[in-house]
Amino acid sequence: MMNGNGAPHDDGVADKVAGEKFDVVVVGAGLAGTAAAYLLATAGLSVVCIERGDEPGTKNMMGGILYRQPTEKIIPGWWRDAPVERPIVEERMWLLTADSMLQAGFKSNRYAEEPFNAFSVLRVKFDKWFAEKAVAAGAILITSTVVEDVIRENGRIVGVKTGRPDGDVRADVVIAADGVNSLLSKKAGLHGERAPNQVALATKEVISMSREKIEDRFLLNANEGATIEIFGDSTMGMLGYGFIYTNRDSLSVGVGALLSDFIKKKVNPNDLMERFKAHPMLKKLLEGGESKEYMAHLIPEGGASSMPPVYTDGMLVVGDAAGMSNAIYREGSNLALASAKLAVQTILEARERNDFSARSLSRYKALLDDSFIMKDLQMYSRTSGYFQGKSEFFELYPELLVQAAHELLTVDSVPKRDKQRRILRQLLGQRAPWDLVKDSLGVLRALT
């Protein structure tokens, strides 16, 4: 537990804030919550951030790619000081079948230089550093404390109830930054439980490995990083994908799929992970590594169409709590940070009017709508829904593409035109022409 002086603190901090009134209470010290606390404290507001974990980062899970530019909008030059793992210089995409892999990728030396594009991070380290910045700016951080409910007066939210005795904390505004399962927005009546087809469930392991081995195996220069996103056989026909990201001296390895697919297919997420790691194309990359950490976490799916209202009288909802996640581009951290910044802007404007009503706080939604956040979430709001239940995209099409590559690249004295005809016959043998047209148009509509 830490106080506004940046010093570790005893439980007395929690006791002192109980019953106090602050300008803002932030619930959750993840990326969104800490960014909001940092910006509010920097602007001179009294802010308390309440986190259920023993330390920020201990309850958080992310594949691990944090983007430089959106984070710079919170703390300029952050990456020079923050515990980042490796700048990402290469992004690969693999399409797996049981015994083959088709790949595409992009590598740029520009990404190896300042100002960089993205970094791999481990949240346990990063969130702790980030929270220390917020505390140094003047925010009060209370850890090991669960927020259990909102406090309402005359229909307006005026604070939160924590699990501590006499643990009520009051504020002009509450920011719900409590992640994908946001208890707070449920308690505020903004939404119910997320349906199993509105969330993905992912497991992740951190596998330790020497720097040299990582650089050899992933063909990287010293301290450079790579990502591999892995589709097809990795999810046994379920809507999802796997990944491998390189850290300094470990790999982040994960795989996830829509929760409703796990239920329907009766697949155990742990079994999916073991099967994933044992795939012949992955095994060699992971060989000799030692598993250090194992986690599971939900990811909001569905884009704009599955988002709850993001404001009400006395409360704003940010980041994953508001369902802000763009799975197509593996973006969530940047949406969390950017939404926190817009929430802070809204609060600063509302203070000038001394009006924290829903009407006044609706400015937040207008700012979101005008930003890349809602533009992207609206653009991809059909994606998850379109691919749901269409296992052909995760089984049949990867198989057909791999077969086509196999056919074209196997040198067997067959003329190339005959090979092209064979590929077409294989394709039409598996999928009617009308279905192929429908699928192509469907994918276009879902992704553009």
Ligand SMILES: Cc1cc2nc3c(=O)[nH]c(=O)nc-3n(C[C@H](O)[C@H](O)[C@H](O)COP(=O)(O)OP(=O)(O)OC[C@H]3O[C@@H](n4cnc5c(N)ncnc54)[C@H](O)[C@@H]3O)c2cc1C
């Ligand atoms: C497997 C996986 C891989 C991902 N990979 C990437 C990636 O590579 N790049 C990327 O940009 N995004 C990625 N994401 C998404 C990204 O992790 C999230 O979008 C981001 O963490 C959201 O930040 P947040 O602050 O909104 O929520 P969180 O980081 O989840 O923080 C919520 C915080 O609230 C706390 N909390 C919850 N309830 C309470 C309560 N009642 N009282 C007190 N505290 C509470 C939690 O302990 C937690 O610290 C990934 C997600 C997963 C699951």
